[in-house]
Each structure stands twice: as C-alpha cells, then as structure tokens.
Amino acid sequence: MTETRFDSLIPDYIQRLEPYVAGKPIWEVQEEFQLQEVVKLASNENSLGPSPQAIRALQESLADIHRYPDTGGLRLRQALAELYDLKVENVVLGSGSEGIMSYIMRTFLDREDEVLTADATFVGFQVMARARAVPPVSVPLKDYRFDLEALADRITERTKIVYLCNPNNPTGTFFTKAEFDRFLDRLPSRVLVILDEAYYEFACDQPDFPDSMKYRHDQVITLRTFSKAYGLAGVRIGYGFAHDFLIRNLHKIKLPFEPGIPAQAAGLGALEDREFLVRTQEMNRQGLQFFYEHFDRLGLEYRPSAANFILGILDSQEQVAALYGEMLRRGVIVRPLERFGLPHCFRVTVGTGHENRRCVEVLEEVLPAVRG
Numbered sequence: 063m064t065e066t067r068f069d070s071l072i073p074d075y076i077q078r079l080e081p082y083v084a085g086k087p088i089w090e091v092q093e094e095f096q097l098q099e100v101v102k103l104a105s106n107e108n109s110l111g112p113s114p115q116a117i118r119a120l121q122e123s124l125a126d127i128h129r130y131p132d133t134g135g136l137r138l139r140q141a142l143a144e145l146y147d148l149k150v151e152n153v154v155l156g157s158g159s160e161g162i163m164s165y166i167m168r169t170f171l172d173r174e175d176e177v178l179t180a181d182a183t184f185v186g187f188q189v190m191a192r193a194r195a196v197p198p199v200s201v202p203l204k205d206y207r208f209d210l211e212a213l214a215d216r217i218t219e220r221t222k223i224v225y226l227c228n229p230n231n232p233t234g235t236f237f238t239k240a241e242f243d244r245f246l247d248r249l250p251s252r253v254l255v256i257l258d259e260a261y262y263e264f265a266c267d268q269p270d271f272p273d274s275m276k277y278r279h280d281q282v283i284t285l286r287t288f289s290k291a292y293g294l295a296g297v298r299i300g301y302g303f304a305h306d307f308l309i310r311n312l313h314k315i316k317l318p319f320e321p322g323i324p325a326q327a328a329g330l331g332a333l334e335d336r337e338f339l340v341r342t343q344e345m346n347r348q349g350l351q352f353f354y355e356h357f358d359r360l361g362l363e364y365r366p367s368a369a370n371f372i373l374g375i376l377d378s379q380e381q382v383a384a385l386y387g388e389m390l391r392r393g394v395i396v397r398p399l400e401r402f403g404l405p406h407c408f409r410v411t412v413g414t415g416h417e418n419r420r421c422v423e424v425l426e427e428v429l430p431a432v433r434g
Contacts, residue, residue: 075195085397086390097393101417104397106231106261106371108293109413110345112328113338116294119331120324131323134313138329142301145333146275151306154313155329157321159260159285159300160186165312166223166256166283167194175222180208182403183227184258198225206365206373207235210245217253224249227258228272229265232402232409234367238270246279254308255282260300261369263291263339264346268368280305290370291342292332299325346370349412356422360429371411379405381432388428394421 069077085104092100135155143150156162163186171177173195179187181200191198199221201212208230217224229236237245249255257274265271274284283304289295299321302312321329332338353372357364363375376382379400385408386398397409410421 073195075192078192081189083401086395088395091390091393091395095391095393100393100395101413101420102395103371103411103413103417103421104395104409105295106290106369106409106411107295108290108342108370109411109417110293110338110342112293112296113332113335115335115338116288116292116328116331120297120328123323123327127323129323131319131321131326133318135321135326138301138326138333141330141333142303146303148303149306151309152303154302154304154309154316155321155326156300156302156316157298157325158289158295159258159287159302160190161298161320162285162300162302162312163187163256163258164190165315166254167191167196169311169315170222170254171196172222174220176218176220177223177225178213178216178221179225180213180227180230182206182230182233182399183208183225184231185401187225187227187256187258203230203233205235206230206233208237210237210241214245214248217248217250221250221253223254223256225256225258227260229261229368231258231260231369232371232397232399232404232407233365233373234261234369234371235365236265236268236271236368239272240270242272242277246277249281251281253281255279256285257282258285260285260287260290262286263343264370265368267343271368275303283308288329288332291339292329292335293338293342294325294328294332297321297325297328299329301329345414346412348415349418352415352418353410353412353422356425360422360426362425362429371409373399373404374408374410376406376408376432382406382408384432385425385428388432389421389424392424392427394424396421 088100139150139153142153167190171194177191177198181202285302287300365373382398399407
C-alpha cells in the first residue's frame, strides 16, 4: 500500500504536525565525528547523574516488575502531598510532566477551544495542542520573558487553557510574583492555567519567584518533574498539583498503569535524597556563575538564568548554525533554538566543572570565525 492510500486514515491536523525533535544523543555524535569524548549540554539533564537513593530504590523495585504497578501511585502521591501540604486527591503522576500535559489536553480541550502561550517556550506544549487540532495562539516574549499583560489582553471567549512556563524553557527567565498577581486578577474563572515549573528547584531561591504552591488557585494546574534536579530523565516520572475536581477528571484519561513500578520507586527514593538535591543546586549556581563570567569575557550576549541552562544570543540564525556545527565537530553538543522560535539563539545546559570548561574552550575557539 502506498503512503497516499493512508491519507484518508489520518486527520489533516496530524499530517501537518511536526513532532518534537530532541537533541542529538552522545553516541550519534561519537560515531559521526569519530570522537572519544563528547560533552552533551543540550537537553537540560543533570550532569551529576541520578540520585543515589533513587537508584537504590529503583533496583530494589525490579523484583516486583512481574506485577502491575499501583494504578494510583498512592505511596508517591502521599509523599508529595505530605511534602507540599496537600491532600493526595490534589496530586497526579505521569510519565514526565509532558505526560500530564497530554492528559490535560485530552481531558479539557475541544476542537473549538483556544489555547494561549508565548511564541518562544517549550515546544512540546505546542505539539500536543496541535495534536488535538487546536493550534496555539501565541504572543511574543518581552526581553526574553513571558509578557503576562499581553497574554491577558489576548484572552477571548474561546480561550480554555493558558500555558505558562516559569522559569521559561529555553530562555531561563521568569515572571515575578507581582506580574503573576496582576495576571491572575485579569484571568476569567473559566480559563485553566498550566503552570509548568519543571525547573522549580533551581528557581525557588529567587526572591521574586512566584512558587505556585503559595497560591493554590483552583484553576491553576502545576506541573513539576523528577527529570531535571533529581536526575531521573530516563525513567520518565513527573507530577502535577491541582484542585481535586480537576485531578479526578485527569485520572479518567490517564493510562491506568502509568508510571511503572521502577519510576514510582525512583521518585520516592529521590524525594528522600535531600543531600543530592542540595549538591545539584550548588553545582548549578557555580556553573551559571562560571558561564556568566566567561560569556562576559567573550563578549557573548546572554540572559541571567533561573534554571539549569543559559541562553546564548548571536546576530543571526546563520551564526547559530555555524556555531552549532563547529562545536559538534569538536565534541560539544549545545541546542540551537530555531524550533523554539528563537533562531538567533542557542541554549547551553549547566554541566560539571569539566564539561563547562570544555564548552567554554570550544566556544572561545569557534566564536571568532562564526562572527566573521
């Protein structure tokens, strides 16, 4: 059967959809350029690795993988509820925060609805909205930050969901408590807010950061993850907080045995590993300061970050493409941001001291030629 004969089986909005494209894996770059060492600073992973307590808990759970998981993920939900002073009924689990985002889309969106976000934010949200035949309405960032006033101005009778990523991926910037308060004052009660706090653990010490757990608004769904600060990107475990009515309806859509036993166990172990979290946060603070100092020295424009990555700014998409290619050949993977709506920018994840130094060495080597 030729591909054209499948056309009638696939809705137009799916045929037009471009899937999310992840950063290049290390093995692919090693093979392509015949390199022994490759430093990957493209995917905002934790370069310290996973939490040791999470590994132990995951390993111990393997003896039970012939069983189906607890469909409610009750132990992990109880631990999260206790940590954040919530009821278990306010917590949902998923395969990463993206898994919960997909539940939200399937639960609340109809084709006639509208979703609203910024031009340059997490691409996965835009892919999921389009997969529901609801192309996002977006407004430009303002100095690389979410412009909440402009977002509030664009809310219409059709607006069902507003997606806010704070700190924003890929810029690392965040909106403040005062800005969020003003936005909430203008928000109709019928509109849901997805507040994506995937990088919360790196931003929580910022004095003006609006921790959603201090708000508890009924129409706000908070998303967080174990993928970043806890180093569990590979097991896919995330969580969300919301009004119990919203969570009840998300559970109607949620796959019954997701996440799996190892992921739930790893999440529990990670929550107990406070020492690892503190080490990660300190490594990130030092790494960001290292990049600030050397980006300043190299005359490379950037924005201060409240996440575990930094945004580099060049003059054009062509310069970014050249920089990315030359760094790749030298074994350093960064992330060009054309697909995120910032074609003249690139993103660098904070790594270990060695990884950060190697990144700066390569930047210093290739920047003069890239700038012409």
